[in-house]
Amino acid sequence: MATAPIALVSMPSLRDDIPSFQLALLKPTLEQAGYTVVPHSVFLHFSSFIGSTLNQALAEVHMSLAGEWIWSRAAFGEVKPSHEYLSRFHHDLVSICEPAGVGPEVLLELRDERCPQFIERLVEDHDWSQYAFVGFTVVFQQMLASLALAKALKRKYPTLPIVFGGATFEDDIAAEVMAHCPFVDVVHCGDADQTLPELARRVAKRLPLDGLPGAMFRGPDGAVRFNGRAPNLEQMDLTPMPDFDEFIALRDDLELERKGALMLPIETARGCWYGMKNHCTFCGLNRQGMAFRSKSPAQVLEMLKHLSRRYGTRHFNAIDNILAPEYAEALFGVLAEAKTDLELHYEIRPTVSRAQLRSMRRGGLISVQPGVESFSTHVLTLMKKFTTGIKNVELLKWTAYFQISNAYNLLYGFPGETVDDAKLHAKVIPQLFHYQPPYGMVKARPDRGSPMYEKPVEQKMGTLVPVAVYQHLYPPEFDLNKISYYFDDTRTDVPPRETYDESLALVEEWTERWKDSERPSLTSFKTPGSLSIHDERHGRRVATRFDDRAAELYEFCADARRTVDVVEQFGADRPWLDATLEEMIEKQLLLELDGRYLALALPVNPHH
Numbered sequence: 001m002a003t004a005p006i007a008l009v010s011m012p013s014l015r016d017d018i019p020s021f022q023l024a025l026l027k028p029t030l031e032q033a034g035y036t037v038v039p040h041s042v043f044l045h046f047s048s049f050i051g052s053t054l055n056q057a058l059a060e061v062h063m064s065l066a067g068e069w070i071w072s073r074a075a076f077g078e079v080k081p082s083h084e085y086l087s088r089f090h091h092d093l094v095s096i097c098e099p100a101g102v103g104p105e106v107l108l109e110l111r112d113e114r115c116p117q118f119i120e121r122l123v124e125d126h127d128w129s130q131y132a133f134v135g136f137t138v139v140f141q142q143m144l145a146s147l148a149l150a151k152a153l154k155r156k157y158p159t160l161p162i163v164f165g166g167a168t169f170e171d172d173i174a175a176e177v178m179a180h181c182p183f184v185d186v187v188h189c190g191d192a193d194q195t196l197p198e199l200a201r202r203v204a205k206r207l208p209l210d211g212l213p214g215a216m217f218r219g220p221d222g223a224v225r226f227n228g229r230a231p232n233l234e235q236m237d238l239t240p241m242p243d244f245d246e247f248i249a250l251r252d253d254l255e256l257e258r259k260g261a262l263m264l265p266i267e268t269a270r271g272c273w274y275g276m277k278n279h280c281t282f283c284g285l286n287r288q289g290m291a292f293r294s295k296s297p298a299q300v301l302e303m304l305k306h307l308s309r310r311y312g313t314r315h316f317n318a319i320d321n322i323l324a325p326e327y328a329e330a331l332f333g334v335l336a337e338a339k340t341d342l343e344l345h346y347e348i349r350p351t352v353s354r355a356q357l358r359s360m361r362r363g364g365l366i367s368v369q370p371g372v373e374s375f376s377t378h379v380l381t382l383m384k385k386f387t388t389g390i391k392n393v394e395l396l397k398w399t400a401y402f403q404i405s406n407a408y409n410l411l412y413g414f415p416g417e418t419v420d421d422a423k424l425h426a427k428v429i430p431q432l433f434h435y436q437p438p439y440g441m442v443k444a445r446p447d448r449g450s451p452m453y454e455k456p457v458e459q460k461m462g463t464l465v466p467v468a469v470y471q472h473l474y475p476p477e478f479d480l481n482k483i484s485y486y487f488d489d490t491r492t493d494v495p496p497r498e499t500y501d502e503s504l505a506l507v508e509e510w511t512e513r514w515k516d517s518e519r520p521s522l523t524s525f526k527t528p529g530s531l532s533i534h535d536e537r538h539g540r541r542v543a544t545r546f547d548d549r550a551a552e553l554y555e556f557c558a559d560a561r562r563t564v565d566v567v568e569q570f571g572a573d574r575p576w577l578d579a580t581l582e583e584m585i586e587k588q589l590l591l592e593l594d595g596r597y598l599a600l601a602l603p604v605n606p607h608h
């Protein structure tokens, strides 16, 4: 098939230390169909242009969406006076700029001068006329930069087709882009694996797109047409080996401030097996792609072998929403058996057991993102997590013990929450200072696609309104209800905001304490017949020793134990048992939660 090459573009704002998985997957997907593909990791060029530190800060999603705002002038001209944005989001912008040692005025300079110049240079320094079309993959904060480049390309090359796609687009957002961005010719919605080659063929040959699933386009009359979402790819084993060559070569060429160890994204599953049964009420991931599909463990192993050989790295970050349950044994078990030194990150259900964590750690699981969200079983039930507070604390304990980095959040503000839920957090959190703190404790949001967004009445969310920052991103002709991802609401049935002040302050203290060179600790060590505990969670060392039966009781509660089990084991002398439990709880060495007892100290012996 002799067609012109296809350009695939990944724009800022995106971190510069991880390649775009979308480019890495779509390139071989099109190549298998006979096309020549030229990927453009433009986000890397941008990082080199403004400096890595500022780039990484902009790539994080902040309430100011600064990573989008800096492209608003290049995309749309003056949307709203900049001083309104700068004063409204002053604190947020200061914290974004601080690590780079600059002030928010730099963002204004970026928006008004440097980003438009960057786009102009991109257009002028490259011959885009050589391509059959230019495809943009859009996730997170890549929308405005993509629109800015697409618009500039269309201005210079009016007949060059522009195609958008990526996880950002379901029909609602896609329709809004098509309605107000005439320089975008096609938006692809849904999994591109099966439909993109045919879409490429028709776009390259200027053939009509009628009947092609996934394609939203303009007909000859100018009206937007949509053939429905592309089907989910059911057999994940059909996806080709990702190709990161362009990113690696460019990263080697460019002058970046920092080049850490290379970590490659991998995709081993799509959708969420848990969300298929119980969609967590705040979760806006997946949208129409919730059905869970995963690669066979054998193929994942083959992929890890190929990528580690080709790119000389042992660090991999799975972009999956949730770990496929069978991987615990069939993937990590095999890696453990082979004694490899691979290091992998996965998102997991917080209900994995100590034994599973141990075996996965041996297989290279060094970092997880579990859906902890709360220590209150009541709140976890409200959000449909259907796990328990004590189970979450156990997860924190065993990830700390096995030295698995744990990136989690705490959420509050679910309708139905009570003052007691907030009090529970204020009581539990100070006892956990020796475990990894959360990223933060934030109010649960009704993100687009979440049950809180889709069913606001049932979820008692009141009226949903796009968050104010979108007024600074899109011109007035856009319907912000259709293009926005983040929303404010008028939820009812929640305690007043100040109810959470104590928990929020404690989380802040916890986070600060973890920045100390001497982190808080609570450790236990065993000697014949005794268990000694050193408590340094709150600045001073408190030593406690339990002997004989008390030592056995504490050890018995290493995993959370039900009261009935504790009584069965140690209840022969009930007054002694009650008094010993009370002492352990009073010293905050044992947590009593959800009718269970959990020993909080981390054994110093790493081989249990």
Ligand code: SF4
Pocket (backbone or CB within 6 Å): 272, 273, 274, 275, 278, 279, 280, 283, 284, 285, 321, 322, 371
């Ligand atoms: S929050 Fe996680 S577990 Fe819940 S539905 Fe979303 S992806 Fe699935």
